Amino acid sequence: MWRRFAHLSLSISRTKLQSLQDPTVLKLINTFSSDAGNDGVASSRKPFITFVLGGPGSGKGTQCEKIASIFGFAHLSAGELLREEMSSPSENGELIRNVIKEGKIVPSAITISLIKRGINSATSDKILIDGFPRSEENRIAFEKIIGVEPDLVIFFECPEEEMVKRILGRNQGRIDDNMETIRKRLKVFEDLNMPVVEHYSSKGKVHKITATGTVDEIFERVRQVFASLRYLKAFLSF
Numbered sequence: 001m002w003r004r005f006a007h008l009s010l011s012i013s014r015t016k017l018q019s020l021q022d023p024t025v026l027k028l029i030n031t032f033s034s035d036a037g038n039d040g041v042a043s044s045r046k047p048f049i050t051f052v053l054g055g056p057g058s059g060k061g062t063q064c065e066k067i068a069s070i071f072g073f074a075h076l077s078a079g080e081l082l083r084e085e086m087s088s089p090s091e092n093g094e095l096i097r098n099v100i101k102e103g104k105i106v107p108s109a110i111t112i113s114l115i116k117r118g119i120n121s122a123t124s125d126k127i128l129i130d131g132f133p134r135s136e137e138n139r140i141a142f143e144k145i146i147g148v149e150p151d152l153v154i155f156f157e158c159p160e161e162e163m164v165k166r167i168l169g170r171n172q173g174r175i176d177d178n179m180e181t182i183r184k185r186l187k188v189f190e191d192l193n194m195p196v197v198e199h200y201s202s203k204g205k206v207h208k209i210t211a212t213g214t215v216d217e218i219f220e221r222v223r224q225v226f227a228s229l230r231y232l233k234a235f236l237s238f
């Protein structure tokens, strides 16, 4: 079960923080001061979980690396975890390879077990989960198994032609970076990923970022979202 943490700091500083009347801060005070109560991951502290969503090639991984290095988050890329599993002598390797090649979605149980392991071994309790959940089924399974909702969702909005151009220029030898699989990934994104964004939008958790322009221009938009969390830094070791 998550242990209440920074309880003392919160009791001292709650009034001061609430006086800021910033909705993000108020939401975070509630997040950090409530005892979510579950056994999904082994940490005694409730991690601060951010889902990073966006179409294939929208720049999730690129921006997550910057967020991780500047704001001290652990970066868990679901796609990367699956690629590592695929390349290891795992019983699921062949299945994962076939699903990724087809641009489809790996069964939730497999992906969530990799994410859970990543959260448990992370050296930060601020976690970025990049490229997950990919479907409502993924989302519901995560919330049930891990027992928490994300504190924040970042959604990178990027035109299709820009995403395709970026993927085709990526040159990392990924088995899904070809036009045939890209078309399938784009369709899965529209049909299955977007309902997840809509779900969290309806809960007021989504920060939409325009993902066009240079990496630095986009990061400046991202930085502003995370900078608003800095209010908590002095009080919650954030």
Ligand SMILES: Nc1ncnc2c1ncn2[C@@H]1O[C@H](COP(=O)(O)OP(=O)(O)OP(=O)(O)O)[C@@H](O)[C@H]1O
Binding pocket: 054, 055, 056, 057, 058, 059, 060, 061, 062, 063, 079, 131, 166, 167, 169, 170, 171, 211, 212, 213, 214, 215, 218
């Ligand atoms: N703003 C940008 N302008 C131009 N190229 C970019 C930009 N951001 C990222 N890229 C490049 O585009 C490619 C895709 O970026 P990245 O891997 O970060 O996207 P992604 O959303 O993680 O993609 P995927 O869903 O396929 O994993 C990379 O080669 C990256 O270097």
Ligand SMILES: O=c1ccn([C@@H]2O[C@H](COP(=O)(O)O)[C@@H](O)[C@H]2O)c(=O)[nH]1
Binding pocket: 056, 057, 078, 079, 080, 082, 099, 100, 101, 103, 104, 105, 106, 107, 111, 130, 131, 132, 133, 134, 176, 185
């Ligand atoms: O939660 C997930 C994440 C990824 N996949 C599969 O992996 C590829 C590549 O993912 P990237 O985030 O683009 O690296 C994706 O197209 C899916 O096939 C998944 O099934 N579930």
Ligand SMILES: [Mg+2]
Binding pocket: 060, 061, 077, 079, 131
């Ligand atoms: Mg990526």
